[in-house]
Amino acid sequence: MRFLTALTLLLAVPVLGIIGSWALLDAQSGAVLVHQLQTVLPEYAWTSLLLSVSVAVGVAVVGGATAATVTLFEFPGRRFFEWALLLPLAMPAYVLAYAYTDFLQYSGPLQTALRALTGAQGAMLPDVRSLWGAVMLFVACLYPYAYLLTRAALNERGVQLLEAARLLGAGTGRRVRQVALPLARPALAAGVALALMETLADYGVGSYFGLSTLTTGVYRAWLVMDDRIAAAQLATVLLAVVALLLWLEHRAQRALRFATTRPGNLQSQEARPVPLTGGRRLVAWAVCGLPVLIGFALPVAILLGLLWQEARHAELGLPWARFGQWAWTSFKLAGLGALLASALALALAYALRVRPRPGLRLAARVASLGYAVPGAVIAVGILIPAGGLQSLWPASGASVLVTGTIFGLLYAYLVRFTAVALQSVESGYARIPTSLDETARMLGTPRWRLFLRVHLPLLQRSALAAGLLVFVDVMKELPATLVLRPFNSDTLAVIAYQLARDERLSEAALPSLAIVAVGLLPVLLLSRAMRQR
Template sequence: MRLIVVLCAVLALPVLGVLGSWFGFSSESLSVLQHQARTVLPGYAWTSLWLALSVAIGVAVVGGATAAAVSLFEFPGRRWFEWALLLPLAMPAYVLAYAYTDFLQFSGPLQTGLRALTGAQGALWPDVRSLWGAVLLFVLSLYPYAYLLTRAALTERGVALMEAARLLGASPARRVREVALPLARPALAAGVALALMETLADYGVGSYFGLNTFTTGIYKAWLVMDDRLAAAQLATLLLALVAALVWLEQRAQSRLRFATARRGPAHSAEARPLRLAGLRAAAAWLLCALPVVLGFVLPVLVLLRLMWGEAQHGEFGLPWDRFARWGWTSFKLAAGSAVLAAALALALAFALRARPQPLLRAATRVVSLGYAVPGAVIAVGILLPVGWVQSRWPGSGAAALMTGTLLGLVYAYLVRFSAVALHSVESGYARIPLHFDESARTLGVSRPRLFFGVHAPLLKRSALAAALLVFVDVMKELPATLVLRPFNSDTLAVVAYQLARDERLSEAALPSLAIVLVGLIPVLLLSRSMREG
């Protein structure tokens, strides 16, 4: 147990490193904070606030409306939309930014075609690389969080309660307003909170669009101005915002715990979605089709067009040997981090099941919060203690170990994504009855034999799902990788960002599509599990 607690404490070090930067608050720290308050801090706060509020409204509307449509109503294509609405999960927001920039910019195919058709001169709409463009892209890529949780809540009880309200004489509008909406509100709040965590943690879209958010400010303070103290202060403010969102998400999740009566075949046959026809069916179909087309189909087509344009010139702009090296680096980091995260999750979940002590529960909560910590904060939290150790003991080689090898990256990935693996393994343990353990103890089975002989065979699918989810998340991760990667160890995400930043969108299409292709794997598995459920 002590080893597990020590491992959890190691995973908490980056956050403690950021918070520890405020200890020994000196006059220099105060002057840096005052300077930021007079110059950049209001802009960071204002942009981040407007971005968060706008994304929250958009995710709530799109995610809630699509979840209600496929859960409560029957219309042509509903079964297909149930899983197709998950497809934008495979599309990182920064990849959407690259695709839509090429498609909507002044020299893009859409404006060029419209000007040729209408004879218009000049730009037909404002530049997509703006705050409103970022809001649109975040909504398209993050609404599945709200869709997933809201649909689960409505599917569990929404249809049955809607049928009960119908039998009591309530109109369809009243059923939706007074039954479905109150039932979905906690799930919708939890989904919106998750989407806002991803929005505040983003660096790719904010940097590419030139937005002054907290995350881009952290990178500017650290890498451009070489001001570690300013970066730590900004990271602390961002961490405080994320902590508030974590509290909101956990509070909303706690309200989702309700018991559902077991339904028989007759009751299930009566509680069916309300069938739509005519214009209402067409409106529901259009409501579900637009997010899928705009959030996945159109960006993929744009990236394929860019790749085809490169092929028309005889060969792709990216040398295949270098692309293979970037792909191998991404695969190596993702596979190693996935195996380590799954092993850590199995050990922590087993220890918690065998000895559910308060200290272990607290350690589990620390690991679970890691996913909510932005990659920028993790990078700063790793480099601050490393810089302190290096200054005290110059010959320790701490800086070279963390930034000159892949160890620092793997450590950052474990801090960020171990929570994903732990959630999957805990879900697997929830399906193993406790009397299995009691029977094994009665027979004198040791704890190692209990795990390897009883639990491990039953947890194969959960452990594989945990490793797969971490693998995909690492493939898409950008902020921490940009700061901590060693020389000549670029990943597909970093290469795609750098090429797009240099306006080489055609060359950025290939690594972007590779990331999307890998991201499709958990989406398809998730849709399959939802259909089985």
């Protein structure tokens, strides 16, 4: 138990390293901090704030509207949209950025066609590589967070309460405004908070679009200015904002309890979704169809077109022979990360079940915070302690171990994604009655045998789901991998970013599509689980 507690606390070292870096603040570092406050930090903070507020509004509007439409109303295609609205979850934001940049830029097919049609010479559309373009992309791929939670909340009691309001004489608009929206507010707030954490953690879109956000500032301070203290200070600001969002998300999740007093599968025949006719059906199709089109269907079509274009000129483009190496590196890292995270989650969840000591429970909660920490913060938080250990003990080889081998990457993946695996395994344990444990103890079964013979067979689906989720998250992870990867260990995400950064968008299509294809697996499993429920 002590070893497991120490291992889980080890996952908190990057965050503690960021916070502890303020102890290294000296006169020179203080001058750099003042210089940051007077020059770049206001711009970083203002851009991040403007981006976050705009994404929050967009995610709330799109996620709330789509959830209310498929939950409260009946129209042709409703069953299709229930799962299709989850598809943008498989699309990383930086892949969307690559696809739409090629499609909407001055030399892209859309503006070329518009100029040919109108005879104009200048740009026909505003530059997508801007703040408004980033907002559009983040909303398109992150609204499913709000959609998923809001739909779950409305499924529990929304239809019944709307039916009761109808019987009391309330019109459709009043029912939605005074019943559905207040009911979904906590779930909507939780979904928006999750979307904002993903927005603040992003590096690919901000770097590719040239935005001055807190996350891109961390990388510029570390890689361009070669100032680890400045990077740590910016990472601390980002960490404080994410901690605030995490607190708001937990608070909103606690408020969801008022919507679960009766299971949603006990709906009466009278409490069915309201049928839509005529023009209202068109509105419902537009509300549900546009997010799927913009967030998944159109970018996939753009990437397939780029891939076909590149395949016709293969001798000039992507070195196809090396694609297998990049794919193998990605799958190897994702597989190892998923295996280690799932094993740690199983051990931790079992220990919390059989002997829930306060220290172990605290360590588990600390380890669970890692998923909310951006990859940029984790990378800096790993490099600072490693550099400090290397300077104090040169023979340790800490810096080489972190950046010269896959150890640093696997450590970052465990810090970032153990919480994902732990949540899945704990949900599986919640379905196993404690009476099985008591019966096994009465029969004299050792604890190790209880886990192997009783718990593990019952946790197979949860463990596989945990491993799959971590596998996909590692495949999509960019910031920490970009900094900590060893030489000649590029992943699909890194290669796609580098090719797109060099304006070789056609060549970036293949690794981008591979990432999207892998990301579809948990989305399909999630939609299947929701239908079974």
